[in-house]
Amino acid sequence: MQTREEIFATLRGALVELFELDAERVTLDANLYEDLEIDSIDAVDLIDHIKRQTGKKIAAEEFKAVRTVGDVVEAVLQVVNAPAQA
Structure with a gap:
């Protein structure tokens, strides 16, 4: 995953x-919490999914x-394009 x-x-x-x-509901302008009804537990699941996909x-x-x-x-x-830290 590199480009937007x-x-x-x-x-x-x-x-x-x-x-x-x-x-169709998932647009760049969609608010996670109001439009998509993502709660804090869902957000943690999403962060975990992103980590598995990107390794970061x-x-x-x-x-x-x-x-x-x-x-x-x-x-x-920003995370995937950040320089690797030693």
């Missing part, structure tokens, strides 16, 4: 699969600032 489009496509698939959402973990503190699907895409983009 690839990350969004993977994230949309994950949201549809994990939370049985209609793909998004810190829970970083995820607290996330509100929309687009925010998640940006957070994943």
Whole structure:
């Protein structure tokens, strides 16, 4: 997963699969909590799914600032493109 489009496509698939959402509801502007009805436990599941897909973990503190699907895409983009730490 490298580009925003690839990350969004993977994230949309994950949201549809994990939370049985209609793909049409999953847009970059969709609010995770209000539009998609994702709760805090679901958010933990989503973070875990992202970690399995990317091999990299998004810190829970970083995820607290996330509100929309687009925010998640940006957070994943930063994590996957971050330089490896020694």
